[in-house]
Amino acid sequence: MDVSSFTQSGIVISAMCVTIGDYNNDALQDIYITNIADGNVLLKNKTLTGLHYFTDATDETNVGFYGTAWGSNFLDADNDGALDLYVSGAEVGANSPSSTFYKNDNNGSFSPTFMGFQGDTVKSYCNGVGDFNQDGFPDIMVSNFAPYPSQLWQNAGGTNNWLKIKLQGVKSNSQGIGSKIEIYSNNGHFIKQVTVQPMIDISDFPAGPYIIRLYSSAKTYNMIQIIKS
Numbered sequence: 001m002d003v004s005s006f007t008q009s010g011i012v013i014s015a016m017c018v019t020i021g022d023y024n025n026d027a028l029q030d031i032y033i034t035n036i037a038d039g040n041v042l043l044k045n046k047t048l049t050g051l052h053y054f055t056d057a058t059d060e061t062n063v064g065f066y067g068t069a070w071g072s073n074f075l076d077a078d079n080d081g082a083l084d085l086y087v088s089g090a091e092v093g094a095n096s097p098s099s100t101f102y103k104n105d106n107n108g109s110f111s112p113t114f115m116g117f118q119g120d121t122v123k124s125y126c127n128g129v130g131d132f133n134q135d136g137f138p139d140i141m142v143s144n145f146a147p148y149p150s151q152l153w154q155n156a157g158g159t160n161n162w163l164k165i166k167l168q169g170v171k172s173n174s175q176g177i178g179s180k181i182e183i184y185s186n187n188g189h190f191i192k193q194v195t196v197q198p199m200i201d202i203s204d205f206p207a208g209p210y211i212i213r214l215y216s217s218a219k220t221y222n223m224i225q226i227i228k229s
Helices: none
Strands: 018-021 030-033 041-048 051-056 069-075 084-089 100-104 110-113 124-130 139-144 151-153 162-166 179-185 188-193 211-215 223-228
Touching: 018 069, 069 139, 084 124
Parallel strands: 069 124
Antiparallel strands: 018 030, 030 041, 041 051, 069 084, 084 100, 100 110, 124 139, 139 151, 162 211, 179 188, 179 223
């Protein structure tokens, strides 16, 4: 059933890509949609008397991009427990709105930064997130348009902690798609959900079983609950 009108998510744009994640750690999954020069859209998930609806949080979060955007992914680049955002762009040149990494400021907004992304000014389409060297920090693979080669951006890492959980489905699918992981710590309540989109670092995509890395600056987790939907 189409509930886009009821949930206020029925926007009309030249949508290219959708990525899902809880950028503000309120235990609700938000939606980021890429677009052409009119600007990308971030839909913040909210609830009212138990009913979900969305509001446009693009301006307040500073993630409009305003270029020809294609692929996008939420990722916790520094394992501080707050999802950052990487967006691929299809315009070439240092003065064009090419690919952008948005650092989560932990205050409901993002700051664009290009530190560590020198040369990321080519025509890009798709990007994926994974941990190719198994150091606990997510790296970014970008598919570019010819003649530009694809790029693998290795995360330099840091000192924050991480936890790896290997899921094995027993009923609906062997990969554990649809599972929801809830993490409780002194830092707060975090929710990660497994979809076919590698929004939370699915290393064995698409074969499974999925290895999920739950990034957080917490030194200890008080409780981890896995729910299979």
